[in-house]
Amino acid sequence: MCCVVVKTWMPRDTSSIAEILADARVWKLKDASAAPARPVWSTGKSSLDARLPGGGWPTASLIEVLLDDTGLGEVQLFLPALVACQRSATSGSGDAPWLVWIAPPHEPYAPALAQQGIDLGRLLVVRPTTATEALWAAEQALSSGVCAAVLLWLKGTDDRWLRRLKLAAEAGGSLGVLFRPERHRFESSPANLRIIMSQGSPYTRVDLLKVQGGRPGPVDLGGP
Amino acid sequence: MKLRAAKSRTADLFAATPTRRPNVSAPVSLAPQALAQPSLNRLRPKQLWYAAVFPAMAQLESFAAPLQKLCLHAHAFTSFVSIEPPNALLLEIKGSVKLFGSLPQLLEGLDDCWRRLALQAHSATAPSTLAALWLARAGRPAQIEDVELLPTHLAKLPIACTAWDVERLQTLRAMGVTHLGELMRLPRAGLARRLSPALVRDLDIALARQPAPRRAFVRRERFRERCDFETEIEHVAYLEKALEPLVERCARFLRQRQAGIQALQLKLRHREGPATCVQLGLASITSERRRLSDVLCQKLARLDLRAPVRGMELISGSLRALSASSLDVFAGFTGAGSRDSAPQLVERLRARLGEDAVYGVCLIPEHRPEAAWRRVHELRLTAAARVEEEVIDQKLPRPVWLLNEPLSLRKPELLQGPERIESGWWDGKGVARDYYIARHSDGVRLWVFQERQSKRWYVHGVFA
Numbered sequence: 001m002c003c004v005v006v007k008t009w010m011p012r013d014t015s016s017i018a019e020i021l022a023d024a025r026v027w028k029l030k031d032a033s034a035a036p037a038r039p040v041w042s043t044g045k046s047s048l049d050a051r052l053p054g055g056g057w058p059t060a061s062l063i064e065v066l067l068d069d070t071g072l073g074e075v076q077l078f079l080p081a082l083v084a085c086q087r088s089a090t091s092g093s094g095d096a097p098w099l100v101w102i103a104p105p106h107e108p109y110a111p112a113l114a115q116q117g118i119d120l121g122r123l124l125v126v127r128p129t130t131a132t133e134a135l136w137a138a139e140q141a142l143s144s145g146v147c148a149a150v151l152l153w154l155k156g157t158d159d160r161w162l163r164r165l166k167l168a169a170e171a172g173g174s175l176g177v178l179f180r181p182e183r184h185r186f187e188s189s190p191a192n193l194r195i196i197m198s199q200g201s202p203y204t205r206v207d208l209l210k211v212q213g214g215r216p217g218p219v220d221l222g223g224p
Numbered sequence: 225m226k227l228r229a230a231k232s233r234t235a236d237l238f239a240a241t242p243t244r245r246p247n248v249s250a251p252v253s254l255a256p257q258a259l260a261q262p263s264l265n266r267l268r269p270k271q272l273w274y275a276a277v278f279p280a281m282a283q284l285e286s287f288a289a290p291l292q293k294l295c296l297h298a299h300a301f302t303s304f305v306s307i308e309p310p311n312a313l314l315l316e317i318k319g320s321v322k323l324f325g326s327l328p329q330l331l332e333g334l335d336d337c338w339r340r341l342a343l344q345a346h347s348a349t350a351p352s353t354l355a356a357l358w359l360a361r362a363g364r365p366a367q368i369e370d371v372e373l374l375p376t377h378l379a380k381l382p383i384a385c386t387a388w389d390v391e392r393l394q395t396l397r398a399m400g401v402t403h404l405g406e407l408m409r410l411p412r413a414g415l416a417r418r419l420s421p422a423l424v425r426d427l428d429i430a431l432a433r434q435p436a437p438r439r440a441f442v443r444r445e446r447f448r449e450r451c452d453f454e455t456e457i458e459h460v461a462y463l464e465k466a467l468e469p470l471v472e473r474c475a476r477f478l479r480q481r482q483a484g485i486q487a488l489q490l491k492l493r494h495r496e497g498p499a500t501c502v503q504l505g506l507a508s509i510t511s512e513r514r515r516l517s518d519v520l521c522q523k524l525a526r527l528d529l530r531a532p533v534r535g536m537e538l539i540s541g542s543l544r545a546l547s548a549s550s551l552d553v554f555a556g557f558t559g560a561g562s563r564d565s566a567p568q569l570v571e572r573l574r575a576r577l578g579e580d581a582v583y584g585v586c587l588i589p590e591h592r593p594e595a596a597w598r599r600v601h602e603l604r605l606t607a608a609a610r611v612e613e614e615v616i617d618q619k620l621p622r623p624v625w626l627l628n629e630p631l632s633l634r635k636p637e638l639l640q641g642p643e644r645i646e647s648g649w650w651d652g653k654g655v656a657r658d659y660y661i662a663r664h665s666d667g668v669r670l671w672v673f674q675e676r677q678s679k680r681w682y683v684h685g686v687f688a
Contacts, residue, residue, distance in 0.1 A: 071668030075624045075688040098566060106625035109685060110585040110597035115622055120586055124603070126573060127581045137573055144569040199667030 041081030097148035142168035275356035281311035379405025456532035475513035487541030507567035522575035623685030630682035
């Protein structure tokens with residue numbers, strides 16, 4: 001199942017279908033059920049996994065989470081993935097990759113993270129003073145190749161920086177997660193995945209705003 | 225009486241294994257020669273030590289600096305020079321004999337060296353460190369190359385040349401022992417018990433029966449180079465360019481010495497006023513040019529230049545041995561697309577954001593939630609076995625965020641609890657609280673507690 005979407009196409013005299021597909025300007029949209037090229041990490045919620053291409057958070061990509069207030073279980077969605085990527089690398093090469101949390105809104109509470117299974121010896125908390133420094137630090141960490149995941153909390157930023165972050169995440173093979181306020185939902189974003197989390201009754205509502213290789217729409221997460 | 229009895233018993237003599245050699249019937253007077261270890265007799269000694277004692281230096285108050293200067297002179301003759309406080313040097317010269325032609329020529333060169341420095345020196349050469357030192361202290365310019373000859377030469381020395389403490393020497397004199405030969409005839413076990421095992425060990429070392437590793441003097445050096453500009457530089461970007469050759473030279477300096485550094489200092493000189501000092505620390509010992517310039521540039525980018533710069537000076541911290549783990553030759557090849565190492569990332573972040581802005585967290589076995597963790601600034605950066613931390617087994621959920629200070633609130637809608645935490649009465653920060661998981665009106669899940677005495681409600685954490 002393959003569908004070709006041509007964005008801007010300069011017609012040429014000789015163009016077979018193979019040549020068209022080989023062109024870098026051609027984007028290929030695959031079915032959500034197709035096996036992904038890169039590994040994915042489970043979100044810990046089966047209903048959300050089912051909606052994501054490959055069945056989990058994609059690695060080497062930028063994920064944007066839009067929410068206005070902390071406390072909606074947004075970090076909880078990523079903790080299983082963080083544990084899994086630390087564990088999988090440890091069993092392979094012996095040196096666990098790092099997790100970097102940049103500008104978290106409060107102090108990350110070590111006992112809670114240890115309880116979830118995170119190796120605290122490989123967790124780095126960075127507290128930059130300005131948004132630009134935070135973005136710079138995130139870019140450095142993402143592209144360094146020693147970090148499995150970089151979580152970044154920001155009030156606001158522009159499209160150009162997000163593109164840099166995405167490229168850095170792809171270059172370093174890390175998972176980049178950006179948390180920012182919901183008012184940015186109508187801005188364009190190069191993130192591979194955009195999610196809106198909002199308060200619902202009784203539980204948090206999750207909306208997929210943009211899914212590369214998947215279908216946007218609301219997700220029912222179930223219990224807390 | 226007891227002493228004389230011991231002297232007459234050859235079996236108890238200061239020997240390694242005399243009883244296993246029944247064919248050797250050593251008379252008492254010949255004991256030292258007979259008792260040298262047979263295995264060492266046949267071997268040429270692997271080491272040859274030259275000791276130089278400078279009697280004039282005994283009166284000096286601080287002997288370290290002059291002796292270190294002498295070490296630099298002695299390095300012309302051998303690479304292994306060791307300091308013996310307060311006034312002696314020990315040189316291992318076995319390897320240098322061939323280079324200088326012969327032993328007398330080498331010794332002549334050394335004597336000449338001390339003469340040129342107008343220093344009076346007593347010297348001696350022996351196959352063991354202590355033998356050479358004792359001979360030199362006694363002022364006997366012996367040149368012993370054979371381990372077999374050691375006991376005869378040492379036997380004639382007075383016990384004072386050993387520089388053992390006064391009390392012990394007095395005890396020995398009271399026993400009638402004035403020379404080492406008499407001491408060597410005493411039974412080992414008795415000596416060790418009555419005086420000290422260290423004394424017996426010293427004798428073994430002197431007779432080359434026991435190895436005695438020594439610490440070599442390593443010259444303390446650091447990279448220090450300055451460059452002055454023809455015109456004043458006002459922009460940091462130009463400074464970075466001008467810094468490149470300095471860093472390159474620093475890296476080459478380190479590479480030649482197989483050493484690395486962990487600290488670096490850059491001084492920027494202005495036309496007037498004090499120089500601007502930029503201090504930087506590296507997360508691990510390194511000698512790589514790329515890492516050094518990387519960190520320097522990050523620091524410079526943050527620098528606010530007070531005045532134009534006329535010149536600069538790069539000063540390294542003390543040189544450290546490069547360990548195998550700090551050579552990251554394969555760092556770029558371990559994982560897909562990995563280009564940096566963790567220390568590099570951390571030092572780059574710290575150089576730009578400040579030392580305190582980058583930290584880790586660790587657990588503390590403690591029941592009070594606010595005391596159960598702390599920040600750590602010394603990070604385990606290299607591949608290390610996972611440290612199993614002592615954790616209070618907690619089955620009850622803990623929030624991802626902990627507030628620095630608990631915030632007061634009205635009683636919320638409780639979902640789960642209570643969990644009673646009562647602890648810390650011993651250090652004045654006692655807590656008596658009932659913790660609950662609560663839901664705020666806007667849907668946020670909170671970790672709240674009720675102070676048991678005041679019955680007031682506080683929020684302490686957020687489940688994110």
